[in-house]
Amino acid sequence: MxxxxxxxxxxxxxxxxxxxxxxxxxxxxxxxxxxxxxxxxxxxxxxxxxxxxxxxxxxxxxxxxxxxxxxxxxxxxxxxxxxxxxxxxxxxxxxxxxxxxxxxxxxxxxxxxxxxxxxxxxxxxxxxxxxxxxxxxxxxDRFKVIDHLDILITALEAIRQSDQKVIIDSADLTEQRMYVRFIAPDIVKSAPELLRNYKVPYGTNNDSGFGVCSGFILSNSETGHATFTIAPRLMVLACRNGMILQKDKIAERHLGTKMEIGSFDWSENTRQKELELIQFQVKDAVNAYLSENYLGNVLDDMSLKGTKVLEHPVDAIQNISLSLNFSEERKNELLNYFIQGGDTTGFGAVQSITYLAQKVQPDTRYELETASVSILNNIENYDRPAVKHYQQLTLN
Structure with missing residues (x-):
């Protein structure tokens, strides 16, 4: 194949x-x-x-x-x-x-x-x-077709019409989804309270400083595995670790009217109406996510949980691995990145997840970058002596 x-x-x-x-x-x-x-x-x-x-x-x-x-x-x-x-x-x-x-x-x-x-x-x-x-x-037979190429061209046109400087960082294409990561290089804030102790695994202290860049990720499935989604995504400049904030996402479901046997294409009118909606959604995303105010508020929220030193750092990594259904090999890999990062705060634990995310296949990367935010928001539930069963972790 x-x-x-x-x-x-x-x-x-x-x-x-x-x-x-x-x-x-x-x-x-x-x-x-x-x-x-x-x-x-x-x-x-x-x-x-x-x-x-x-x-x-x-x-x-x-x-x-x-x-x-x-x-x-x-x-x-x-x-x-x-x-x-x-x-x-x-x-x-x-x-x-x-x-x-x-x-x-x-x-x-x-x-x-x-x-x-x-x-x-x-x-x-x-x-x-x-x-x-x-x-x-x-x-x-009610699946609504929203194809990758149409979405990409529509999104690029919406970005062109905005006043923001936006570039594509990277993209992935899998059997299940397309992912396109956009960054706004001019929307950067320093976060020393979150990154002061962090080192890039196998690297040195942050040569790029404590900068965090604003951006967003566009994802779509042509094969029924997810909705079309735009979500804010922050990137730590020192290591290019990404964190996806699903709570502020914009999504469009792939559910339409029932189609007759043999039909395989929408009318051009229906297609154009759908793409016009997507263009508006991308414009809204650019305006909402790519601002210093939004980035500052997100970093302030992360600091509330992320700056606290973990009482049980190694156990926390084990509990996180359990919640993510990691194999023993993957758990050890995560622990190694955590140790190499040298940051025993909640944010340090999360950075080990997002660093690992860069090493895995794209669908898993998306899941890990999304899970990282939820884990940070619930870090106190992981910072405890290691448990044996996921049900023992009380998550919000």
Whole structure:
């Protein structure tokens, strides 16, 4: 299966990949009775070809055999999870069948597709060379399409129209989401009370001073894994650690009206109205998040919890690791960054999380940068002798 994950890429690389994907993208509303799983692949079948569907597939670049009327799609991991969920097949059982008994998986999926007739929104990439397509999402027929490239172009135009100096720090593209991190290099505040004791792991004291830069992150999922979201994101200049403040996010749900079988595109009017709304949201985000007043208020709030020295620093890291469902290896990695950072305050503990976030895959990075703010706000619940079960941590 072709590469679909790209980490820490620049704007040019992101646009190039999104344009390439747009040329291969094909969306269909299909009845469950037209779908099967064969040898672990999703097969779009129709023993009595419907003329409209036949023409639709042919015009979209999918080669259709006049004999079998079957087209095969390799399935991404995230799409497998959606098939499991939509058909009510327990996830652990489904994954075991994927690894150990594909024939049983074929039977289970095909049987439930036929027993539970419904229309599904299948998002795919086609292979213009005649190979298997890629099934990237298996969604409700009410899913509202808000695609990455449209959002990116709309956001860049909204930023251009603002008076703020905003640059793209980096971007990620995964099977599940697109992430674009923006920073405002002129909106910086010094936070010595938070960063006085912090050292970049394996580095030196803060050569960049105590600066914290304002910015925001734009995220979107084309495959049903999250809403379109804009959220403020602070970046510590010394180490480029990021913290995402979800409480002030702006979000747009991917839920629209029910679509008919075979339809795969919105009208241009509907699309333009949606993008106009997104443009307004980005403008609101730029005005709200990229101000010295907003940044100062956030840093003041963080100082209330972040400057206190932890009474149980090592145990706090263990409790944090437990709450984040870390493996033993990941927990030790976090502890190592905490020790290297040399800051035993609550903010120091959180910086070890956000430093680790830069080393992991993009979806996990987003989760860790988001969790870091919640952990700081509840740091007193982690600063205790180590517990063995997550339920023992009383969180707000």
């Amino acid at each position: 072709e590469q679909t994950n790209f980490s820490k890429i620049d704007l040019g690389s992101l646009v190039k990949e999104l344009e390439s994907q747009k040329l291969r993208k094909k969306d269909l509303i299909v009845p469950s009775t037209s779908l099967k799983m064969i040898e672990g692949k999703l097969a779009l079948t129709d023993s009595k070809p419907d003329k409209e569907l036949f023409n639709l597939l042919s015009n979209s670049g999918i080669t259709i055999s006049n004999n079998s009327q079957t087209d095969y799609f390799d399935i991404t991991d995230s799409c497998h999870a959606q098939i499991s969920d939509k058909l009510g097949i327990p996830g652990r059982y489904y994954e075991r069948l994927r690894k150990e008994a594909v024939d049983m998986l074929d039977y289970n999926v095909t049987e439930w597709l036929n027993r539970k007739p419904a229309n599904y929104f299948l998002r795919s990439f086609v292979d213009n060379n005649g190979g298997n397509g890629i099934a990237r999402a298996f969604l409700s």
